Every structure is written in structure tokens, then in C-alpha cells.
Amino acid sequence: MITLTHYLVLSGILFSLGIVGVLRRKNLLMLFFSTEILLNAVNVGFAAVSKYYGDLSGQIFSFFIIAIAASEVAVGLGLLVLWYKRSGTIDLDSLQMMKG
Amino acid sequence: MEKYLFVALFAPIVGSLFSLLFTARKKNVITALVTSGLLLFSFVSSLTLLFAVHDGLVLHVKLMDWISAGSLNLPFGFIVDNVSVIMMVTVTLVSSVVNIYSMGYMAHDKGYNRFFTYISAFVFSMLILVMSDNFVGLFIGWEGVGLCSYLLIGFWYEKESASWAGNEAFIMNRVADLGMLMGLFLIYWQFGTFSYEEVFAHVGSVNVGVVTTIGLLLFIGAMGKSAQFPFHTWLADAMEGPTPVSALIHAATMVTAGVYLVIRASDLFMLVPEVGHIIATLGTFVAVFAASMALVNRDLKRIIAYSTLSQLGYMFVAAGLGAYWIALFHLMTHAFFKSLLFLGAGNIMHAMDDELDIKKMGGLFGAMPYTAILMAVASVALCGVYPFAGFFSKDAILAAAFNGGNFYIWFALFIGAGMTAFYSFRLIMLVFFGDKVYKKLGFHPHETYPFVLWALLPLGILSTVAGFFEKPFEEFVTKVLDKYEFSMAHSTELGLIFLTSGFVILVIVATIYKYAKGGFSKQLETMPLFLLLKNQYYIPKLYEVAIFKPYYALSRFAWKQIDVRIIDFSVDMIAKILYRSGQQSRKMQSGNLSDMLRWMVVGIVILLAIAIFYRPMV
Numbered sequence: 001m002i003t004l005t006h007y008l009v010l011s012g013i014l015f016s017l018g019i020v021g022v023l024r025r026k027n028l029l030m031l032f033f034s035t036e037i038l039l040n041a042v043n044v045g046f047a048a049v050s051k052y053y054g055d056l057s058g059q060i061f062s063f064f065i066i067a068i069a070a071s072e073v074a075v076g077l078g079l080l081v082l083w084y085k086r087s088g089t090i091d092l093d094s095l096q097m098m099k100g
Numbered sequence: 101m102e103k104y105l106f107v108a109l110f111a112p113i114v115g116s117l118f119s120l121l122f123t124a125r126k127k128n129v130i131t132a133l134v135t136s137g138l139l140l141f142s143f144v145s146s147l148t149l150l151f152a153v154h155d156g157l158v159l160h161v162k163l164m165d166w167i168s169a170g171s172l173n174l175p176f177g178f179i180v181d182n183v184s185v186i187m188m189v190t191v192t193l194v195s196s197v198v199n200i201y202s203m204g205y206m207a208h209d210k211g212y213n214r215f216f217t218y219i220s221a222f223v224f225s226m227l228i229l230v231m232s233d234n235f236v237g238l239f240i241g242w243e244g245v246g247l248c249s250y251l252l253i254g255f256w257y258e259k260e261s262a263s264w265a266g267n268e269a270f271i272m273n274r275v276a277d278l279g280m281l282m283g284l285f286l287i288y289w290q291f292g293t294f295s296y297e298e299v300f301a302h303v304g305s306v307n308v309g310v311v312t313t314i315g316l317l318l319f320i321g322a323m324g325k326s327a328q329f330p331f332h333t334w335l336a337d338a339m340e341g342p343t344p345v346s347a348l349i350h351a352a353t354m355v356t357a358g359v360y361l362v363i364r365a366s367d368l369f370m371l372v373p374e375v376g377h378i379i380a381t382l383g384t385f386v387a388v389f390a391a392s393m394a395l396v397n398r399d400l401k402r403i404i405a406y407s408t409l410s411q412l413g414y415m416f417v418a419a420g421l422g423a424y425w426i427a428l429f430h431l432m433t434h435a436f437f438k439s440l441l442f443l444g445a446g447n448i449m450h451a452m453d454d455e456l457d458i459k460k461m462g463g464l465f466g467a468m469p470y471t472a473i474l475m476a477v478a479s480v481a482l483c484g485v486y487p488f489a490g491f492f493s494k495d496a497i498l499a500a501a502f503n504g505g506n507f508y509i510w511f512a513l514f515i516g517a518g519m520t521a522f523y524s525f526r527l528i529m530l531v532f533f534g535d536k537v538y539k540k541l542g543f544h545p546h547e548t549y550p551f552v553l554w555a556l557l558p559l560g561i562l563s564t565v566a567g568f569f570e571k572p573f574e575e576f577v578t579k580v581l582d583k584y585e586f587s588m589a590h591s592t593e594l595g596l597i598f599l600t601s602g603f604v605i606l607v608i609v610a611t612i613y614k615y616a617k618g619g620f621s622k623q624l625e626t627m628p629l630f631l632l633l634k635n636q637y638y639i640p641k642l643y644e645v646a647i648f649k650p651y652y653a654l655s656r657f658a659w660k661q662i663d664v665r666i667i668d669f670s671v672d673m674i675a676k677i678l679y680r681s682g683q684q685s686r687k688m689q690s691g692n693l694s695d696m697l698r699w700m701v702v703g704i705v706i707l708l709a710i711a712i713f714y715r716p717m718v
Binding site: 019023025026092093095096097 | 690691692693694697698701
């Protein structure tokens with residue numbers, strides 16, 4: 001029997017994977033992937049809890065997140081292509097213009 | 101009639117504010133003219149009020165509510181009655197004369213405009229002091245005149261001795277004012293009000309011990325302002341200020357504020373004769389003590405300053421013995437002749453290029469006869485020779501002392517009168533007669549501007565004739581103050597008058613004779629008594645050793661050890677911690693996106709931890 005705990009553990013594992021990706025990766029594209037993993041880990045959690053309580057609002061929230069993630073990726077990829085055209089690289093360390 | 105009160109009170113402050121606009125500018129005669137005009141205006145209003153009060157008017161005006169907090173309700177109230185109107189007329193008259201005189205005296209000073217600002221501000225404060233209908237208003241004026249006195253003593257602030265003297269006067273007055281303040285607190289605690297009227301109405305129903313304490317505390321304040329022992333040293337040092345200031349503030353008006361306080365609170369002091377006795381004893385002591393220091397001093401202004409101290413002692417004797425109207429009378433006549441004496445001294449100083457040593461003068465009569473005559477009139481009035489003003493007021497004080505059965509007070513004052521005669525005529529003889537020492541020293545004295553001499557004339561006339569107003573004055577003032585009954589026989593009184601006058605005239609003649617013959621021998625100046633007097637009984641030295649130096653050491657300790665090591669250190673510590681932590685955390689802002697992401701994660705973890713583990717108290 002798959003219980004709520006299993007879903008939440010899966011969500012946690014996915015989230016950790018995403019975080020490690022965000023921290024370790026230097027490639028911008030990979031960073032976007034990691035962000036998607038983070039968002040979807042949360043989606044899994046929302047959907048599971050929503051089902052468990054029989055409350056639809058969690059699943060509706062997931063839809064919103066998916067929609068926002070899609071638009072975010074569209075904008076982000078556009079910027080990424082632009083940056084690649086300009087500098088010829090998508091390495092994160094090349095983006096150091098805003099020094100404190 | 102109220103408009104006269106407001107004109108008298110506010111004309112000086114208008115003049116002060118007007119000339120304040122010019123303080124940063126070059127000398128402008130308009131400041132002097134405007135302030136003099138307004139002071140005269142104030143004087144005329146006061147005089148009008150005097151006549152109105154004589155016809156039975158008592159003005160009591162509440163200008164506005166000033167402080168209203170809890171049960172404390174303090175109106176800005178003014179009262180013009182038989183006592184305060186006398187003070188108003190005296191103050192505005194002397195200040196008008198001094199202001200006009202200063203136009204000549206300060207003519208070449210670079211602080212010309214500033215000087216008139218201060219003088220008018222002083223007159224305003226003094227009027228607040230005398231006209232207020234409650235103790236707090238009196239205290240405000242009290243502090244106001246103290247401030248103006250400080251500013252004017254230190255008028256030539258670039259001179260170190262002047263700024264030192266200003267500080268000395270201010271600080272000594274603060275010390276004494278603490279006593280006064282505590283007296284005021286005690287009054288409020290006991291009576292729940294500061295108004296004279298209500299306090300004096302209920303003063304009989306309060307515990308005598310408390311009234312005694314209030315009286316003593318108020319008298320401590322009066323001692324500071326009137327420079328009575330042991331607060332007397334500031335007055336002699338205050339002579340560092342310009343001479344018109346010495347005449348107005350440190351002879352005629354401000355220093356008499358202490359006497360005025362005792363007179364104003366006479367209803368309170370009357371209930372506690374022990375305090376009155378202390379006041380009279382201290383006054384007697386100061387009268388003789390200060391006169392003895394004047395005997396040997398060679399500084400023109402200091403001699404007159406000690407004489408002021410001595411005369412203040414006389415006033416306190418009268419006030420302490422319950423003869424309040426006599427104290428007020430002597431206060432008034434003294435204001436006339438002492439300011440005249442000081443202003444004459446100012447003329448001499450100008451003629452002698454600010455030289456003050458009377459042994460370097462001599463024979464000035466030929467060069468400045470009018471000043472000489474005016475000063476001689478003032479001196480005779482001070483000594484109390486018939487028919488000059490001092491004769492009436494001083495004799496009344498002596499008679500009051502004798503009448504009360506205080507023979508030792510009478511005898512001390514009698515000796516004091518002899519000393520007064522000696523030092524006054526020593527001064528006159530050394531300055532105006534004898535060898536012309538100044539010629540050898542290369543001075544070219546000359547008489548001052550004629551308008552200055554004309555300005556002095558009213559004071560000269562009043563010094564001569566004011567005494568004849570004794571009876572009307574008594575009648576006028578005792579409508580408010582208590583009458584003082586002389587119980588001794590008329591023949592005794594007459595005998596006393598002849599005795600005192602004879603003694604004084606004898607001393608005067610002896611002094612004139614002695615100094616005409618060439619004065620005392622140099623040998624006298626090595627006598628221990630002479631040295632004791634010359635060094636002012638070593639009291640300034642004692643204060644220096646016993647108070648200034650330890651206090652200086654204490655202040656230095658507090659500065660070096662407590663302030664620098666503890667307070668500064670801890671304040672600097674806070675700044676250093678912030679600065680260092682800023683320096684360290686700057687490294688976070690490297691501009692590298694993955695570094696920022698890392699920090700973001702750290703932040704999220706911390707926030708999560710707080711969200712999970714923090715449970716707010718319910």
C-alpha cells in the first residue's frame with residue numbers, strides 16, 4: 001500500500017536533488033532543469049496532500065505552479081539564448097556583472 | 101493701566117531683539133539709540149505706574165496660562181504693587197542712564213551692538229524677576245539675569261581672565277540656586293502652589309520647622325545672587341566686565357535681587373525670627389568683612405565692588421531685623437549712588453587707558469573736574485553724610501539695629517560706616533588729588549563726552565536728594581510691607597544720628613588730612629594684617645586649594661579613566677563590531693550567481709528551521 005508518507009518522502013528526495021543541482025551545477029541550462037525538479041517536487045507534495053484530505057485546492061495550486069514554471073522556462077530560455085549569442089557561453093561564472 | 105505694565109515689561113526685550121539683528125555687523129549707532137529709547141519708554145511707563153499705584157491701584161495681570169500639568173497650574177502672572185513698582189522704577193531708571201552712558205563708553209568697542217542686546221535682555225529678565233506674581237516666574241527672571249550677567253562679565257571673552265570670571269560667577273550662582281530650587285520644591289510640596297498670594301495666605305498654618313527650612317533655603321539662593329559670604333568671591337572678579345555692566349548689574353540691580361527676594365517673601369520670613377537673625381548676623385559680618393578688604397585694595401573697580409558687598413550686607417541686616425522698608429529704601433538709594441560711582445570710575449578708566457591702579461593716578465581733578473565732582477557726591481552719599489541719600493537710609497539701618505537691642509550688630513555697622521568713609525575718601529584722594537603720578541607714567545587723561553556727563557546728572561541729583569523722600573517712601577511701601585516700629589526715645593535716635601555722623605565726618609576729615617600729607621608709610625604694607633586684607637583673607641586661595649584643585653583632579657580622573665576608558669571604549673566597541681562584521685560579510689556579495697544561490701539556500705534553511713522550531717508564546 002502506498003501511503004501519504006511515501007509521496008512526501010519522494011517529494012523530499014526530489015527536492016533535495018533539485019537543491020543539490022542548484023548548488024553544484026555551473027551550466028545555466030542544468031540550473032533550469034534543477035529548478036524544474038524543485039518545482040515538481042513541490043507539485044508532488046501538493047497533489048498527495050490534496051488527495052489525502054480530499055481537498056481540491058492543493059491540486060489547483062499544482063496547476064498554477066505548472067503554468068508559472070512553463071512561462072518562467074519560456075522567458076528564461078529566451079534570455080539564455082540571448083546570453084549565449086552575446087557571450088558564446090552559458091557558464092554561470094561568466095555572469096558576474098553585479099558585484100556588491 | 102495694563103498697557104503701561106506691558107510696555108514697561110516688553111519694551112526692553114523688543115530693543116534687545118532689534119539689536120540682536122545687528123550683532124554680527126559692524127558698529128551701528130541705531131542699536132544704541134533704539135535700545136536707549138525703549139528703555140526710556142519703559143522707565144516712563146514704570147513712572148506712570150508708580151503714580152497710579154500711589155493713588156491706590158494694584159495691578160494683577162494674568163497674561164496666559166503657562167504650565168498646566170496635573171494639579172500644577174502656573175499662569176504667566178505679573179503684579180505691580182508698592183514694592184515691585186519701586187524696583188521697576190529703580191531698575192529702568194538706572195538701566196536707561198547706563199545705556200546712554202554706554203553709547204560713549206563702548207563707542208570704540210567691536211562688540212558695540214552685542215553689548216546693547218545683552219543690556220536690554222538683562223533689563224527684561226530683571227523686570228520679570230521683580231514683577232512676577234509667583235516664585236517660578238521670579239526664578240525664571242533670576243536665572244535670566246544670571247545668564248545675562250555671565251554673558252556681560254565675559255563680554256571680552258578673548259581675555260582669559262574675563263571668561264574665567266564669567267564662569268566663576270555663573271557656577272557659584274548655580275551652587276546657591278540649588279538651595280533656592282529646593283526651597284521652591286518645598287514650597288510646592290507644602291502649599292501646592294507657587295503664587296505669592298496663596299503661599300503667604302497659608303504660611304501661618306504650616307509647621308514652623310518647615311517654614312524655617314524654606315526660609316533658609318531661599319536665603320541660600322539670595323546669598324548667591326547677592327554675593328554674601330561664602331559666595332562673595334565672584335563679585336570682585338566680575339569687575340572684569342565692562343564698567344557700565346558693573347554699574348548696572350553688579351551694583352545697582354541684579355545683586356540686590358537677593359534682598360528683593362527676602363523683602364518679597366517678608367510674610368514668610370516674619371514668622372521665623374531665627375532665620376531673620378541669621379540673615380542679620382551674616383549681613384553684619386559681610387558689611388564689615390567686605391569693607392575691610394576695600395581698605396587696602398589698589399584696584400579702582402574692586403574697591404567699589406567690595407563696597408557694594410558691604411552695602412548689601414547692610415541691606416540684609418535691615419531685612420533680617422524685619423525692617424523691610426528700610427532695606428528697600430537703602431536698596432534704592434544705593435542703586436543711585438553706587439551706579440554713579442561706578443560710571444565715574446568708568447570715565448577715569450577711559451581717561452587712563454584702562455589703568456585701574458589708583459596709586460598710578462593722583463591729581464586727576466584738573467583733567468576731569470565734572471567726573472570728580474560727581475564721584476565725590478556719590479562717595480559722600482555712600483558714607484552717609486547729611487543731606488545726601490545714604491545718610492537717611494544707612495542711619496535708619498543703624499537705628500533699627502540699635503532699636504532691636506542688637507548692640508553688637510549696631511557696633512559692627514558703626515565701625516563699618518567708619519571704614520566706608522575711609523576707603524571712599526582714600527579713593528577720592530588718591531585718584532583726584534595729590535601728586536600727578538600719571539604724568540610720569542605718560543597718560544594723557546581727558547574728560548569724557550559731554551552727553552555722558554549729562555546722562556550721569558540724574559543719578560547725581562538723586563544721590564543728593566533721594567533721602568528727603570524717606571517719609572513718603574515709608575508710607576508708600578508699608579502699605580504692602582509691615583511697618584517697623586521704633587520703640588526707642590526720639591532723643592536716643594537723635595543722639596545716635598549725631599554720633600554716627602560725627603564719627604563718619606571725623607574719619608573723612610582724618611582721611612583727607614592724612615592723604616593730603618602724603619598718605620601712609622610704606623612700612624605699613626608689610627604688616628601681617630595688611631597682607632591678610634590685601635589677599636582678601638586668603639579666601640580665593642583657600643577656594644582654589646580646597647575646591648578648585650580637588651575638583652579639577654576629580655574631573656580629570658573622570659575624563660581620563662571613566663569617560664575615555666569605559667564610556668568611549670564601549671561606544672567605540674559597538675561601532676567596531678558593526679564595521680568589522682560589515683567588512684566580513686562583504687565577501688558574500690561576490691556577484692557570482694551560484695554563490696548567491698548558496699546563500700539563498702542557507703537563508704531558506706534558517707527560515708525553515710525557525711518556522712519549524714519556533715513556537716511563539718501564546
